[in-house]
Every structure is written in structure tokens, then in C-alpha cells.
Amino acid sequence: MAVCVAVIGKDNSPKYIRCSDETAALQFHYKVHTSIDIIEEKLNTGNKMAADVRELFLGLLFSTEEHKIFGYATNTKIKFIVVLQSTNASLRDNEVRMIFRKLHSAYANAVCNPFYVPGDQIQSKGFDTAVMEIMGVS
Amino acid sequence: MSELPAELTAKPLALIGVTGLDTVNNAIHRLIWDAFSNNRRPDSAAVQFKILSNAHEFPTVKPKRNSYEWYIPKGILKRNWMNKYLNDIPSVVVIFYDLDWNDSMWNEKKIECASRVQSLRAAIEGRSTKIAVVLIQHGAPPQPGAEDAATTERATALCAACELPAKSLYVLPHGDHLLGYTLRLENAFYDLAQNFYHLEARIVKNHRDHLNKTTHQYLFVRHQFKMGFLNELKQDQHMAHKHYQLAYNNLLDIRMVDTNALEIKTVASFINYKLCRLMFNLNLPRDAISQFRAHTDRFKLKVGPKELMFEHHAWMSGQFSTFAELFDEAIRQGLPAVQTQHPGYYFQLAAQHATLRQTACRDLCKDVNEYPEPDPLAGQDKLEYYGQRPWRPGKLSAEPADMAREAAAIQALQHKEKTTVNHSMIIIGLLGHAISQFKTYRCPRMRRHLVVQMADEYYNSRDYGKALTLLMHMLWDYRGERWPGLLTDILTKALRAAYLSTSLQDYLTLALEALGPTSCLPKDHQAAIYTNISNILQKNIPNPEPHLPETTAALAMEKWNIIVNKSEPFVITIDANNMATFMEVKARFTQKTYTVRSNVTIEVFIRNLYHQSMEFSKVSVTVNSPGYSSEFAVSDIQDKPVIFQEKETKKFLCQFQARQQDVGNEIQISTVSLYLGSDSNRCLIMRFSALGGENNVLDRTYPEIQQIRGSVLEFDNMRPLVSAEIEQEESSIKILADSATPGLLGEWLPININLSTSEQVASARLSIVLVPDGGNDQSTELRLSTNTKQEAGPITVDIPMIEKDQAIHKIVYIRAHSIGNRNIIMKVDYSNIEEVTYSREITYNLPMVKPFDITTQFYTTLFEPISKGFVYEPFIMMPNIICSSPSPITIIGTCIELGDSMQREDEEVQESALSGITLCNGEAGSEAYCIIPKAGSEQPASTGVYTIQWRRTNSPTDLVTSSSVTLSPLWVEETPVGLVAKLPAHGSVRTPLCVSYYLRNYSDYMITLQLTMDASDAFMFAGQKQVEVCILPQGERKIEWVLRPLVAGSVALPMLTLAMPSGAYIYYNNCLLSTQISEDDHKVSRSRLGEMLERSLPSHIYIMPQSQSV
Structure with a gap:
């Protein structure tokens, strides 16, 4: 299951970031942050080729010995980043896509809250629950 | 690549031995040798030439083994083998010999040459090294095709004497085109060499049949490696790749235990190196990468003995850095790399493993303080096999050997690792490589992360100054990223580094930022930092940051003591624009423009974001205008410190008088300064730009929805206005x-x-x-x-x-x-x-x-419009005044001054008909004058000047303006004959009336005219019906009729026609005309007479009916 889930705003600052292991949170922050490099690059080249029908799922951004980092960018340039354990080889591309789809709809629900101001940190119990589910913590 | 032996990393080249060249004494030999060995082009054959001295000893050939049954190999790869084939065993030995076909001493020389071949053959006994003979000839080269029987015979004889095949005899004519000949010879040798390596590989291959899987696993690897290497020497990369791959696979079959772990990993790294290099060369980068990944994945868990954990990490780090360098080399050869796959990642992993090595070393070697005696590592460089331990060479068994010896050896290795290896420099070097790669492949954030890691390493190696420099740069970059967690991390590290390097300015800058809202430091840490700031300002030593190594902290405190207690006062200015500190400042002018000498007011809003109250000794505003800047203290505090409670916002006013010099210029609020600490002693100045910094990030990202936030605070809603204009004051x-x-x-x-x-x-x-x-x-x-x-x-x-x-x-x-x-x-x-x-x-x-327009119209006395006048014939001139002034004008009077040739009909002065008339816009007034032209001319004659005296009707003053206008000129023609009719204004039916026509001759000649009065139904008349009259020059003739009207009304008068009788002369238009000249002239004259009649004679007359009463 995922070890870290992050939502990055369109200004590339974190709107939500949650790790299963809070003691290693800083390392995950750095990892998620550095993967923005690749997301930006992918989004830029994507715009050049086909701006209209863009695949939101960006695929594997980065893999280290321990972790695999997957990315997803909405049309409003909100980015989702999920870090999976490399040892978890059973997780296929399609399942990762499903994770992102779940995350996207949870995000959409969270920002539909009329008291949420776009650009703020996400503080939503519903979103927390969805993320916990993705991380398999619940 | 430092760990790989040179013979492995060298590019394998076929070795060709050369004898018989005396390069020291013989110039020709020297030239030939240079032609072979120098000037090697990249596309020439992959060979290496080596001069073999006469005393050269070839490595002895090991006795051939018939059976491997009882042979147990002591290791995998022998240390000397590769070097042997690279440098000692030539594939071909070439004997150079000076001999011309027609040499006088042919027979003796032939025998000497043969003996040389024989002695060489004896030296390489047992090897399949090829021998070739090159005859250096000074004579002219034979013409190709011109086969010389003697030459052929001698060549055959020489071959026979040397027991060489004819193919191995070459001739090198020494003359022109030396390079061409050497090139061809080189290729020939290369062919021989390839042949040699092929045979060698075949020999190795033949050993395989004798091997068995249980005892000879090492040999399987060794033989495949040898075949791979020989094929590489043969320049057959595909075959080499195949054999190396088999060697690698065979190696994986060997069971790995602690005793052979180092050897297997060493050989594995060799084979992996060869494989990856070949695959990059064969343009199979993906295969190379996957081979490498499989390699590291397989070996990363095979740690080997726990006591030597650091060796494993060193090995892993070496694997990654070696591969990164191979990859980088391939990219330099033209391989394209992408953002997600480039050498930087491998350098980064290498650095990671180097860090692990450092950690492992720290854990394992911390208690090792002395080197064991006797040295268990003696003879390390003289081992027979790669990767074996010097204290138990050739021992294959997995059983524990001499335990005491083993322990001593481990201690020796640990001691060596601890004392001789500079881990930090390795890590920093690898990180440096990785940083430059990530920079090339557009990964700025990754680069920054690596720089932070590098700073960590500098910190670990106690180079706090460098760590601080790097972290200060990164802090700058990470501020823009707006990741509070990461910023806090770097800030904490930088604070520590600044503390330990006792950098006052940096420490204070960082401390101010640490108190700000963007860092997520715990409150007690913030409080400690605040205490430190006040400590420094009060000449006290700041307390050490948490988690500092104790020894260095104590050292740093001593240095702080010196810095803080310096006698001279210090003032530190910190530019707070680019950092998010705990104070927020905005300033604005109250107006956009100020007039000179009025008071300019600046409102300064300051907000404290820190969770405790803050005290400042002074607040001032710096105002810039072109040419100078000046600082004004805010006016509402008088030397009293300003205290901000937690989260409090205060407003200050700053007033000064606008200066005359600034008129027309813009003045700007450049900075707002807050003074922390007392002014005289030591103080810390924070300079803010009046715009309020860039803290309000959301303003930039979602400006359209900021009103949703609905902040009611004065501070957030205030828009800074940092420039104002100074204007000249309003005139009185x-x-x-x-x-x-x-x-x-x-x-x-x-x-x-x-x-x-x-x-x-x-x-x-x-x-x-x-x-x-x-x-x-x-x-x-x-x-x-x-x-x-x-x-x-x-x-x-x-x-x-x-x-x-x-x-x-x-x-x-x-x-x-x-x-x-x-x-x-x-x-x-x-x-x-x-x-x-x-x-x-x-x-x-x-x-x-214009007040009015004046037009002129001309009429006959009968009020028919005319376009020209006739001399002595009166006409009417009417000046017409059309008012075009928007305000009405009143005409006081008009007068006319006629042209020279004009004369009024009645000379008495009459009052203007227009006097006193008021004309509004668009209205017109006109008056008539009867004018008689006195002379004709070729040009239109000036009719006169019309003068109008007028004034504005509504004007309070009675200023009269007189405007004169020149009236339109008129054509005036001369005419020889004039006719004036005198008849009563009206007549009555059946009452006779007298009509007299006066004919005047204006010319100086006598004119004869024929008058004809046509009969009319309306009249009976008495008088001449047709008469011929003569008129004397300037004379006048009167002809009278008595008419008796018969009908009433406007009745047409009887028609009078004038004609020139034939034969008569008239003077007309200044030229003498004769009736005899032509019919045309006569006609002209007639038509002119007709015109004259028409304009001079009335055509009708009113006849009244007869009164009944009479």
C-alpha cells in the first residue's frame, strides 16, 4: 500500500501531505518535492503535443531502491503524488490509476466544501479517511 | 573507477611484437617505427605495437594438463592473466631485416635471417604466436605485374630457409609512401593477430569438456571470461559480450559464503563492468541499464561478513559510480539521455551507499584503535587471484579458518577504514557529480535536495563554514518553493551551522527568519532563538542550538565569547525583504500627490506575527526621491520603545514637508526599518520594503478569489502606495x-x-x-x-x-x-x-x-439679369449683404464709391436704403444703384467699392465697424448705336399715344439705318412704316409714331426692326466695316442691332380699357 500521499497546489506548494511513517516524514517531503521536477517536465512536453486530450495519470515518475513515486495532474494543475514501496511489485499500473482516481474524487469532494478557500491547506475528515484507506491504515 | 585494475579498464588491443628494429642507432629504423607506432588514427586497426628486445623473455607456458579430474582451482581470475595477454604475449612477432633481393651477400644474409627466425621460434616454444618477416629494402620497389623470376626464386628460398609460409614474408621498400606501406602491413598483421586470438579462444574452449560442475565452477567462470577477453582482443564485441554474459551467469551459480564473498563480488563487478561497457558500445543502453539493475539488485543483499559491512557499501557505491561514469562516457559519445534516466541518479545512489558506508564504519570501527601485529594484510598486492584475502589466499572451503587470524585481519581492515578513508570527501565528490548531472537534465529541485545533502556532509565533516554557505543559498531557493517542512529543516540546519561557525550576521538573519510564520519550529525552540537574539544584543553568549555535538559546541561558545565581547558597538542591518520574518510591514502615502510645502504623511502598518510580544527601539521610514534619500522616524513615538503584543498590528504616522526640489518628481518609500536593541550600544536593523514583501502568496496564485477570504483586518486590506508625486502648489x-x-x-x-x-x-x-x-x-x-x-x-x-x-x-x-x-x-x-x-x-x-458675405448682381433697367453692360446704357447694380454672424448685426449706413468708368445716373446723394436694418444670421439685405458706364474696356471694369458701417446689435458699446468690399467687376462693351424709347407708362384703348424713339450714333461716322415698323393687330399707328435714317457722328435722331391701341391689357408693341442698308458704312468696334466685305459681317451687325433693340425697347405696354363715363 501507499506509504505517502501528497496533494500539490498549482504553485507547487503542498496542500496536503501524509505519510504512513511520520518519523520519516522529512525524507518523504524531500522525495515528493523533487518529483515535481519530473511532473513539470511531463506537463510541459504534454502541452506541446496534445493539450486537449491529456492523460491525467503521469505514470511512474521516479523509482529508487525502496520507493516508487507515481504522479497525477488534474486539469487545474493540482498534482497528486503517491509513493509506493518498491517491494510491493504486485501493484500494477491499473491499480495505481485506481488509487489516483479515488484520490481525485476525494479531492473534488473536499474542495466542493463551500467553506474551503482554494489555495488553502486541505483540512477535511472525508479526505483524511480516503487517504488513510489508500495507505491501508484505516 | 579507482577500484578496478587498469588492465580491466584498458581498451584491449591486439599485441604485436616487433624485433630487428634498432630505433636508437638506425635512422631508417626509427622512421619505420614511428610510422607504425605514432600517428595512430582512430579508424586504424586496433593493434598495439611493442618492441621486443633481444633479451625479451616470454612468459613460460604452463605444462598442458591432460585431465582436470584432480585439479581444484584456488580462485576465479588470476591477477596476471589479463596483463599477460595485453602486454607480454604478442599475437604476432614481426622480424624486420635489411635485405635487398639483389644483395651481394644474399646467401649469408639469408642464413642470418633464418637463424633469427629460428631463435625466436625457440623462445616462443609452445605458443601459437605467429611469426612474420619484413624485409626492409632500399632498392626501387618492383613494378607491380612485372614479376621478376629471380625475385620469386629468392623469396621462395628465403621462406624455405626460415620455414615460413610464403604469406608471412613481407617487403617494405624504404622510400616514398612509407605510411601507405605501413598501413597495409598493419592490416596484414592485424589479420594474423585475429587469427591468433581466435585460436587461443578455441584452445580455452576445448578445456570445457574436461570440466565438471561440482569442483570446477570457478573454472567455468574463468574460461568464459578468458574467451570473452580474447574475443575482445580480437575486436569481436558480440562474441565477447556473449562469453562475458555466460561468465556472469556461471558466477551467479557459485554459492556465496562469507569466505568467498569478496572474491565473487570483485569478479562480478569486473564482468559487470565489461558487460555494461560492451553494451554501451554496441548501442544497447537499455540492456546495459537493466543488466546493471539486475546486478545491483542481486548483490545488494549479499552483504558478506557483518563485521566488514562497510566493505559491502563501498563495493555498492563503487558499482554505482562506475556505472555512472560509463553512462556519462556513453553520453559523451552521443547517447541521448532523458530526465528520468541519466548518470545523475547513479551518482546519487553511489553517494547514498557511500553514506551507508560511513555509517557502517562509524558503528563498526569506533572501538578499533590499534593496528594488529603482525600485519595480517601483508602481501595484499601480491596475491595470485583477484578478490582474495591476503591472510588466507587460495582457501576455498567455507569452514572457518584460523579464528584468531581472522579476527586480527578484520580488526586491521576496520582500522584501515577508520583511519585512511575520508568518507565525507567521497560523498561530497559523488554528490558534486550528481548535482552537475541533475542540473544538466533540468531537475532543479533534485539538485537543491542534493546540495542540502552536500551541506549535511560538510557539516558532518565539521566544515561548518561551507555548510552554512550552501545552506544560505538553498534557503534562498527553498523560500520560493513554499514548502514549510523543508524550509524549517534547512533553517534548523543552517542555524546550527551558523552557530558553530560563529557567523554573527548569518546567525541573526536565520534567527529572525526562524521566528517567522513560515517555519514550523516548535515554540520552545523559537523562544530559545529569541532569547539568543536578545543575548547577543546584550553582550551575552548565545546558548547553543539543540542537537549540537558537544565538543564543537564548547569550541563555538568560546569564539562567541570573543565576538560578543568586542568593545566597539555594532550595528547589523538585515534585509528582511527576501525572508519571511515575524514582522510584517506595509506603508503607504495617504495621497497620490502632494503640493510643495504641504505635509506628506506616510502611514506605516506593522504587524507582529510572533507569538510573544516584541519590543523595538525605533521605527523609521526611508524615502527616496531622485538624487537623494532621507530617513524619517515615525512621529508618534518619542524615544519610547514600541511594544507589539502577540499578533498585534500597529499603525504609525510619519510626516515631513514636501520639498521645492521635488516638484514634478516622484518620491518613493524605499524601506521601513525596525531597530531592535538600543540605538547607541548595539542594534539590529531590519529593513523592509514598503510593499509588504511577498508573504501573501495567495494573492499571486488565486487573485480572483481573494475576496472570499473576507479578511476584515486593516492590515490585509491595506494596499501599499509607495510612490507619490510632488506638485507645485495651487496658485492663489x-x-x-x-x-x-x-x-x-x-x-x-x-x-x-x-x-x-x-x-x-x-x-x-x-x-x-x-x-x-x-x-x-x-x-x-x-x-x-x-x-x-x-x-x-x-x-x-x-x-x-x-x-x-x-x-x-x-x-x-x-x-x-x-x-x-x-x-x-x-x-x-x-x-x-x-x-x-x-x-x-x-x-x-x-x-x-466673417460677419457677412456680399454678393453683387447686375440688371438691365428692365430688371433682366445681365452679364455685361454697354457703354452709355444704364444698368442696375445691387450689392447684397447676407449676414453670417451668429449674433445679429445692425447696419448703420452704406455708401458706394464707383469705379472710374462708372457714373451714377442721378448725382444727388441718397441715403442708404439699408440704414438701421438689423440682420440676423442667414438674413440678407440689398440696395440698388443705377449706373451708366462711360467707357468700355477689354477687361471687366471695376464697378466700385462698397462700404458698410455696422455694429453688433447687442453690443453694449457703440463701436461702429466699417467694412469695405470691392464689388464684382463687369464687362462693358462699346456699342455704335443707342436707342432710347420714350413712351408713356400706359395708354388707353382708342386713345392715341405718342411714342418717340431716339436713335443715337456714338461713333464718329455717319450711320445709315433702315427702320421698319411691323404692323400689329393691337394697334393702329401713324408714322413711317419703313424709313432710312442717317445719323451724323455723335448725333441723335428722333422718330415718332402715334399709336392707337385697339385692345386692353399688357399688349405687345409693334415690332421695330433695324437693318443696315447695303452700301452703307458704319464704324463699329473701332474698325471700319464695309457692307461689301461679306454677308457675315452684315449679319453680325444685324444681330447686334437686334440685341440692342431687345434690351433697349420695351416689348409691352399696359393699355387701360376706356372709361365708360368719358
């Missing part, structure tokens, strides 16, 4: 000009000028000047009064003193002679009672239009 004098508009041409138009003032004016001077419009400057006159003539130049009026609220009235007159707009500048220079002079000017615009 007002000028008002007024006149009837538009002005009319020719009139003296009064313009009323009113000066009013709101303060007392000591003296003033009004000047009025017309703006020249580029046209005729004489067309407009400007005067103070209509009577006096004004000299040219501006009109000036001196006004002595104006009391407050008093108005001064002046009139200036303007007269224009052409239409168009006139601009008049009215300027007042005045000085107030303080003798300060000011000036004020306005521009008055006045359009000028």
Missing part, C-alpha cells in the same frame, strides 16, 4: 477671460479679463500676448484701447496691489482681418507679501468668423 490668483465669441472680422472685440485672488498680492504684472499661428502675423491686432496705437510686442499691465478677494478688471481689444482661431496667452507674474514670486497663465482661445 485666478484669471478669467471672457468675450463675445466668435469674434467677427474687422471689429474691435473687447476681451474682459478678471483677476481675482484669494490672498493679498503685493504686485503683479499682467502680460497678454498673441500666440503666433505661423500665418500672417499682421492679420490680428491687439490693443488696450481702440484709439491708441500699440507698439508691437506683448501688452503688459502693471497692477500695484490686489487686496484679498478683490477683483481686477481689464479689457483688451482684438481685431482680426482673417478668419481662424486665435490663441491669447494671459500671464500673471505676481509676488505675494512675502516677496515670493509666482506666475500663472492661461490661454484664451477665440475663433474669428
Whole structure:
């Protein structure tokens, strides 16, 4: 299951970031942050080729010995980043896509809250629950 | 790549031995050797030439083994093997020998050559090294095709003597084209060499049949490796790849235990290196990468003995860095790399493993303090096999050997690792490589992360200054990223580094930022930092940051002691613009413009974001204007410290007087400074830009939804206004000009000028000047009064003193002679009672239009329009005045001054019919004059000048303007004959009336005319019906008829026709005409007479009916 889930705003600052292991949170922050490099690059080249029908799922951004980092960018340039354990080889591309789809709809629900101001940190119990589910913590 | 032996990393080249060349003494030999060994081009054959001295000893051939049954290999790869094939065993030995075909000593030389071959053959006994003989010949080379029987015979004989195949004998003519010959020889040798390596590989391959899987696993690897290497020497990369791959696979089959772990990993790294390099060369980068990944994945868990954990990490780190260098090399050869796959990642992993190595070393070696005696590592460089332990070489068994010896060896290795390896430098070096790669492949954030890691490593190696420099740079970058967690992390590290390197300025800067809202430091840490700031300002030593190594912290505190206790006061200025500190500042001008000498007010808003109260000794604002800047302290505190409670916002005012120098310029609030600590002693100045920094990030990202946030705080809603303009102050004098508009041409138009003032004016001077419009400057006159003539130049009026609220009235007159707009500048220079002079000017615009248009119409006395007149024939001239002035005008009188050739019919002066008439816009008035032209001319004759005296009807003044207009000229023709009819105005039916026609001859000749009176139904008449009359020059003739009208009404008179009798002369139009000249002239004359009759004679007459009563 995922070890870290992050939502990055369109200004590339974190709107939500949650790790299963809070003691290693800083390392995950750095990892998620550095993967923005690749997301930006992918989004830029994507715009050049086909701006209209863009695949939101960006695929594997980065893999280290321990972790695999997957990315997803909405049309409003909100980015989702999920870090999976490399040892978890059973997780296929399609399942990762499903994770992102779940995350996207949870995000959409969270920002539909009329008291949420776009650009703020996400503080939503519903979103927390969805993320916990993705991380398999619940 | 430092860990790989040179023979492995060298590019394998076929070795070709050369003998018989005396390069020291023989110049020709030297030349030949240079041709072979130097000038090697990249595309020439992959061979390496080596001169073998006569004393050269070839490695001895090991006795051939017939059976491997009892042979147990002691290791995998022998240390000397690769070097042997690279440098000691030539594939071909070439014997150079000076011999011409026609040499006089042929037979002796042949024998000597043969003996040389024989002795070489003896030396390489047992090897399949090829032998070739090259004859260096000085004679001319034989012509190709011209086969010389003697040459062939001698060559065969030589071959036979040397027991060489004919193919191995070469001839090198020494002359021209040496390089060409050597190139061809080189290729021939290369072929022989390939042949040799092929055979060698085959020999190794043949050993395989004797091997068995249980005892000879090492040999499987060794043999495949040898075949791979030999194929590489043969330059067959595909075969080499195949064999290396098999060698690698065989290696994986070997069971790995602690005793052989190092050897297997060493050999694995060799084979992996060869494989990856070949695959990059064969343009199979993906295969290379996957081979490498499989390699590291497989071995990363095979740690080996736990006590030597650091060796494993060193090995892993070496694997990654070696691969990264291979990858980088391949990229330099043209391989394209992408953002997600480039050498940087491998350098990064290498650095990671180097860090692990460092950690492992720290854990394992911390207690090792002395090197064991005797040295268990002695003889490390003389081992027979790669990767074996010097204290138990060739021991294959997995059983524990001598335990004491083993322990001593491990201690020796640990001691070596601890004392001789500089881990930090390795890590920093690898990180440096990775950083430059990530920079190349556009991964700025990754790069920054690596720089932070590098700073960590500098910190670990106690180079706090460098760590601080790197972290300060990164702090700058990470501020823009807006990741609070990461920023806090770096801030904490930087604070520690700054503390330990005792950098006062940096420490204070960082401390101020640490108190700000963007860092997520715990509150007690923030409080400690705040205490440290005040400590420094009060000459106390700041407390060490948490988690500092104790020894260095103590050292740092001593240094702080020196810094803090320096006697001289210090002032530290910190630019708070680029960091998010705990104070927020905004400033604005209250107005966009200020007038000179008025008070400029700046509002400064300061908010404390820290969770405790803050105290500042001074708040000041720096204002910039072109040329200088000045600092003003805020006015509402008088040397009292300002205290901000937690989250409190305060507003300050700062006032100063706008300066005269700044008129027309912009002044700007450049900075707002907060002074922390007392001014005199030591103090910390925080400089803010008045814009409030960039803290409000959301403003930039979602400006459209900021109103949702609905903040009611004054601070958030306040928009900074950092620049204001300074203007000249409003003048106290007002000028008002007024006149009837538009002005009319020719009139003296009064313009009323009113000066009013709101303060007392000591003296003033009004000047009025017309703006020249580029046209005729004489067309407009400007005067103070209509009577006096004004000299040219501006009109000036001196006004002595104006009391407050008093108005001064002046009139200036303007007269224009052409239409168009006139601009008049009215300027007042005045000085107030303080003798300060000011000036004020306005521009008055006045359009000028024509008051009226005058047209002229001409009529006959019968009021028929005419286009030309005739001499002595009266006509009527009517000047027509059409008013085009928007305001009504009244005509006082008109008069006409006739042209020279014109004369009024009645000389008595009559009053103008138009006198007193008022004309509004569009209305017209006209009067008639009866004029008799006295002379004809070729040109249109001037009829006269019409003068109208008029004034504006509504004008309060009675200024009369007189306008003169030249009336339209008229063609006047001469005519020889004039006719005037005299008849009563009307007649009555059956009452006779007398009609007399006067014929006048204007010419100087006698004219004879024939008059004919046609009969008419309306009249009976008495008189001559047809008569021929002669008229004397300048004479007149009267002809009378008595008419008796028969009908009433407007009755046509009987037609009178005039004709020239034939044979008569007239003088007409200044030329003598004869009737005999032509019919045409006669006709002209007739038609002219007809015209004359028509305009002179009335055609009808009113006849009244007869009164019944009479």
C-alpha cells in the first residue's frame, strides 16, 4: 500500500501531505518535492503535443531502491503524488490509476466544501479517511 | 573507477611484437617505427605495437594438463592473466631485416635471417604466436605485374630457409609512401593477430569438456571470461559480450559464503563492468541499464561478513559510480539521455551507499584503535587471484579458518577504514557529480535536495563554514518553493551551522527568519532563538542550538565569547525583504500627490506575527526621491520603545514637508526599518520594503478569489502606495477671460479679463500676448484701447496691489482681418507679501468668423439679369449683404464709391436704403444703384467699392465697424448705336399715344439705318412704316409714331426692326466695316442691332380699357 500521499497546489506548494511513517516524514517531503521536477517536465512536453486530450495519470515518475513515486495532474494543475514501496511489485499500473482516481474524487469532494478557500491547506475528515484507506491504515 | 585494475579498464588491443628494429642507432629504423607506432588514427586497426628486445623473455607456458579430474582451482581470475595477454604475449612477432633481393651477400644474409627466425621460434616454444618477416629494402620497389623470376626464386628460398609460409614474408621498400606501406602491413598483421586470438579462444574452449560442475565452477567462470577477453582482443564485441554474459551467469551459480564473498563480488563487478561497457558500445543502453539493475539488485543483499559491512557499501557505491561514469562516457559519445534516466541518479545512489558506508564504519570501527601485529594484510598486492584475502589466499572451503587470524585481519581492515578513508570527501565528490548531472537534465529541485545533502556532509565533516554557505543559498531557493517542512529543516540546519561557525550576521538573519510564520519550529525552540537574539544584543553568549555535538559546541561558545565581547558597538542591518520574518510591514502615502510645502504623511502598518510580544527601539521610514534619500522616524513615538503584543498590528504616522526640489518628481518609500536593541550600544536593523514583501502568496496564485477570504483586518486590506508625486502648489490668483465669441472680422472685440485672488498680492504684472499661428502675423491686432496705437510686442499691465478677494478688471481689444482661431496667452507674474514670486497663465482661445458675405448682381433697367453692360446704357447694380454672424448685426449706413468708368445716373446723394436694418444670421439685405458706364474696356471694369458701417446689435458699446468690399467687376462693351424709347407708362384703348424713339450714333461716322415698323393687330399707328435714317457722328435722331391701341391689357408693341442698308458704312468696334466685305459681317451687325433693340425697347405696354363715363 501507499506509504505517502501528497496533494500539490498549482504553485507547487503542498496542500496536503501524509505519510504512513511520520518519523520519516522529512525524507518523504524531500522525495515528493523533487518529483515535481519530473511532473513539470511531463506537463510541459504534454502541452506541446496534445493539450486537449491529456492523460491525467503521469505514470511512474521516479523509482529508487525502496520507493516508487507515481504522479497525477488534474486539469487545474493540482498534482497528486503517491509513493509506493518498491517491494510491493504486485501493484500494477491499473491499480495505481485506481488509487489516483479515488484520490481525485476525494479531492473534488473536499474542495466542493463551500467553506474551503482554494489555495488553502486541505483540512477535511472525508479526505483524511480516503487517504488513510489508500495507505491501508484505516 | 579507482577500484578496478587498469588492465580491466584498458581498451584491449591486439599485441604485436616487433624485433630487428634498432630505433636508437638506425635512422631508417626509427622512421619505420614511428610510422607504425605514432600517428595512430582512430579508424586504424586496433593493434598495439611493442618492441621486443633481444633479451625479451616470454612468459613460460604452463605444462598442458591432460585431465582436470584432480585439479581444484584456488580462485576465479588470476591477477596476471589479463596483463599477460595485453602486454607480454604478442599475437604476432614481426622480424624486420635489411635485405635487398639483389644483395651481394644474399646467401649469408639469408642464413642470418633464418637463424633469427629460428631463435625466436625457440623462445616462443609452445605458443601459437605467429611469426612474420619484413624485409626492409632500399632498392626501387618492383613494378607491380612485372614479376621478376629471380625475385620469386629468392623469396621462395628465403621462406624455405626460415620455414615460413610464403604469406608471412613481407617487403617494405624504404622510400616514398612509407605510411601507405605501413598501413597495409598493419592490416596484414592485424589479420594474423585475429587469427591468433581466435585460436587461443578455441584452445580455452576445448578445456570445457574436461570440466565438471561440482569442483570446477570457478573454472567455468574463468574460461568464459578468458574467451570473452580474447574475443575482445580480437575486436569481436558480440562474441565477447556473449562469453562475458555466460561468465556472469556461471558466477551467479557459485554459492556465496562469507569466505568467498569478496572474491565473487570483485569478479562480478569486473564482468559487470565489461558487460555494461560492451553494451554501451554496441548501442544497447537499455540492456546495459537493466543488466546493471539486475546486478545491483542481486548483490545488494549479499552483504558478506557483518563485521566488514562497510566493505559491502563501498563495493555498492563503487558499482554505482562506475556505472555512472560509463553512462556519462556513453553520453559523451552521443547517447541521448532523458530526465528520468541519466548518470545523475547513479551518482546519487553511489553517494547514498557511500553514506551507508560511513555509517557502517562509524558503528563498526569506533572501538578499533590499534593496528594488529603482525600485519595480517601483508602481501595484499601480491596475491595470485583477484578478490582474495591476503591472510588466507587460495582457501576455498567455507569452514572457518584460523579464528584468531581472522579476527586480527578484520580488526586491521576496520582500522584501515577508520583511519585512511575520508568518507565525507567521497560523498561530497559523488554528490558534486550528481548535482552537475541533475542540473544538466533540468531537475532543479533534485539538485537543491542534493546540495542540502552536500551541506549535511560538510557539516558532518565539521566544515561548518561551507555548510552554512550552501545552506544560505538553498534557503534562498527553498523560500520560493513554499514548502514549510523543508524550509524549517534547512533553517534548523543552517542555524546550527551558523552557530558553530560563529557567523554573527548569518546567525541573526536565520534567527529572525526562524521566528517567522513560515517555519514550523516548535515554540520552545523559537523562544530559545529569541532569547539568543536578545543575548547577543546584550553582550551575552548565545546558548547553543539543540542537537549540537558537544565538543564543537564548547569550541563555538568560546569564539562567541570573543565576538560578543568586542568593545566597539555594532550595528547589523538585515534585509528582511527576501525572508519571511515575524514582522510584517506595509506603508503607504495617504495621497497620490502632494503640493510643495504641504505635509506628506506616510502611514506605516506593522504587524507582529510572533507569538510573544516584541519590543523595538525605533521605527523609521526611508524615502527616496531622485538624487537623494532621507530617513524619517515615525512621529508618534518619542524615544519610547514600541511594544507589539502577540499578533498585534500597529499603525504609525510619519510626516515631513514636501520639498521645492521635488516638484514634478516622484518620491518613493524605499524601506521601513525596525531597530531592535538600543540605538547607541548595539542594534539590529531590519529593513523592509514598503510593499509588504511577498508573504501573501495567495494573492499571486488565486487573485480572483481573494475576496472570499473576507479578511476584515486593516492590515490585509491595506494596499501599499509607495510612490507619490510632488506638485507645485495651487496658485492663489485666478484669471478669467471672457468675450463675445466668435469674434467677427474687422471689429474691435473687447476681451474682459478678471483677476481675482484669494490672498493679498503685493504686485503683479499682467502680460497678454498673441500666440503666433505661423500665418500672417499682421492679420490680428491687439490693443488696450481702440484709439491708441500699440507698439508691437506683448501688452503688459502693471497692477500695484490686489487686496484679498478683490477683483481686477481689464479689457483688451482684438481685431482680426482673417478668419481662424486665435490663441491669447494671459500671464500673471505676481509676488505675494512675502516677496515670493509666482506666475500663472492661461490661454484664451477665440475663433474669428466673417460677419457677412456680399454678393453683387447686375440688371438691365428692365430688371433682366445681365452679364455685361454697354457703354452709355444704364444698368442696375445691387450689392447684397447676407449676414453670417451668429449674433445679429445692425447696419448703420452704406455708401458706394464707383469705379472710374462708372457714373451714377442721378448725382444727388441718397441715403442708404439699408440704414438701421438689423440682420440676423442667414438674413440678407440689398440696395440698388443705377449706373451708366462711360467707357468700355477689354477687361471687366471695376464697378466700385462698397462700404458698410455696422455694429453688433447687442453690443453694449457703440463701436461702429466699417467694412469695405470691392464689388464684382463687369464687362462693358462699346456699342455704335443707342436707342432710347420714350413712351408713356400706359395708354388707353382708342386713345392715341405718342411714342418717340431716339436713335443715337456714338461713333464718329455717319450711320445709315433702315427702320421698319411691323404692323400689329393691337394697334393702329401713324408714322413711317419703313424709313432710312442717317445719323451724323455723335448725333441723335428722333422718330415718332402715334399709336392707337385697339385692345386692353399688357399688349405687345409693334415690332421695330433695324437693318443696315447695303452700301452703307458704319464704324463699329473701332474698325471700319464695309457692307461689301461679306454677308457675315452684315449679319453680325444685324444681330447686334437686334440685341440692342431687345434690351433697349420695351416689348409691352399696359393699355387701360376706356372709361365708360368719358
